[in-house]
Amino acid sequence: KNEVEQSPQNLTAQEGEFITINCSYSVGISALHWLQQHPGGGIVSLFMLSSGKKKHGRLIATINIQEKHSSLHITASHPRDSAVYICAVPSGGSNYKLTFGKGTLLTVNP
């Protein structure tokens, strides 16, 4: 089983601030997923990455395979970025099952 730790659990920011959310896992993986869950409950896949860095708009995800750590950054944060951000990794050697972190609740105030 792969243990996933996210930090912080809660994050409040002012509009325009640079945001970082961290994810650490215990077992080596082939891919890591970042998901966004809005207050209404819907889930959107933001990134799937296995090495290096990916960028989409104001979102940047990085992963360090050796350190078993990934970060999700949001530049120039906006109130519409307020959501729960969830990191997910394969469960202990499986190529089919995901284990999810508990999520980071981000609130961006105007």
Next chain:
Amino acid sequence: DSGVTQTPKHLITATGQRVTLRCSPRSGDLSVYWYQQSLDQGLQFLIQYYNGEERAKGNILERFSAQQFPDLHSELNLSSLELGDSALYFCASSVGGRLQNIQYFGAGTRLSVL
């Protein structure tokens, strides 16, 4: 819109009853995943189907079962319902069956067991 359709959106039922949740994957996606999200457990993987065959099983109770039909839609059957089964149930689909593929999530079915 992810292209994944889940019905119904809400379901209210009583303990001991049986319900069926339905998922239609994105066009072209062969893989369907089912997840349960409760307040105390967070998101948990239940089961995956790929092109009609069960591919992987997670924390799925024996009272729960699923299948994927030839047209690739999937159903999750929950029986002998208990209060603790109240949760959001998500379906996701992907092109391939491995975790290197992006998963597209449906809007979820909110199940309330009274």
